[in-house]
Amino acid sequence: MKTKFLSLLIMCLVAGSVFAQANLNAYKYVIVPNKYDFLKEKDQYQLNSLTKFLFEKYGFKALMEGETYPDDLVKNRCLALKSDALKDSGLFKTKLTVELKDCNDAVVFTTKLGESREKDFNRAYTEALRDAFTDIEALNYTYQPSEAIATQTTVAATSTEQEIQQLKQELETLKAKEAEKAAAATVVPVVAVEKVEQVKDEKVVEAEVKEVMSSVLYAQEIDNGYQLVDATPKVVYKITKTAQPNLFMVNGENAIIYKKGDAWIIEYNTSEGTKQKELNIKF
Template sequence: MKTRFLTTIFACLFITSAFSQTELNKYKYVIVSKKFDFLKSANQYQLNDLSKFLLNKYGFIALIEGESYPEDLSRNRCLALDADVLKEPGMFKTKLKVELTDCNDRLIYTSGIGESREKEYQKSYVEATRAAFASFENLGYKYEPKAGSVVASAPEVTATSNASSEIDKLKEEIKSLKEEKAVEVVEERIAPVNNPVTITESVNTGVLYAQAIKNGFQLVDSSPKVLYRMHNTQLSDVFLVENKSAIIFKKDNKWFIEHHENGALKLEVLNIKF
């Protein structure tokens, strides 16, 4: 009876490990939080740098949140998992675990609990962090890109005939604009003196992730739900919005969408991450 019980436990652990490995292999990068919640400052005791080092050691391409990202990650944030180290309750021990979540905050992997009995904070946190990351050693992680897919969990989108007509119309309207003055000219055209533009926060208060599609990007929220599909123009940082009389453009490191609403022109701020 005892042997059968142990066999069942080991089988469950094997299946869980295999599932975790399959899930992890879908992601190319891991972004380590620049500050863990249980610490007072960013990279205190060098735990964030240590986490990045250990992830790289076990085969991942690890980055610290906020540093320069590779081009493919900048275009598709869902290529990466987010890594966070969490503190568990313990009276006489320091207990830490590692969690990996995807771009939609879905939990993908949780490490074992790393423990330390050291009394000095730096020594105990470092020891417990290393112990928690030891769970990664036998995962056998290896990135396996999805064949024929550029964007994770999102089908390739092509413009409909109506969208193409709208795009052609808008292209004609901005064709004469000079590239270096694109944003200024657009604002002059949408903000006449007798009809000022209303500037509001975006109706989507969360982050919109830009995912590459044919001839541009689509913007999705954390659901994930596609809110806008925008297509390239000959102008830098100016895009045409599919199926809408609207454009999305960048000025002063902020992204805006200009569109018609109830017969009036509106300018809204968008929080876009590429």
């Protein structure tokens, strides 16, 4: 009976490891924070740098939070996992665990508690982190693109792209109609009026295309928040996180950005009072 129980336990552990590996293989990047909550300074004891090094050692493409991200990650934020190191209380041991979350802040993997009996903090944190990373090493990670994640991350982008393509198609249709009318046109005032109206319609559609393309702001993660970049690309706003997940402070301006229903709103104070504007933000 005891032998059967041990065999079943081993099978469960192996199955769990294989499942975790399959899950993590679908993600292309890992983002490492610049600072851990249990420490006072950025990259204190070089622990964040060590985290990035260990992820890269075991096959991941690791990026520090706030650095310039690859184009595919800018467009598809769910290609990356967000890493964190959590400290567990211990009287005689330093204990750390590494946690990985997806773009929706759902935990997808947690390592064992890495431990160290070292009294020196630098050595203790380093040793505990390396011990926790033995679980990451055991995954034998290899990136395998996932259609589900690609679909999840490109829904918003696809919607915007479809809107742009639809407007472009309308523009082409109007141009085709104008060409047909021009070929069969006779010199009468009515034709002239129609032509003027047609040109106006084209300009309206062209303006709508430009407006859609220029109005999209892509959120790039930086320290304690995001920078919102347009298609140029140019940084339009820098925003800082607050205690509320859907509320941000706008750096350098007397303004906030918050989510209202499915829309993002910027609200700012002017000499004429409070004003609001809807933003098209893609996180």
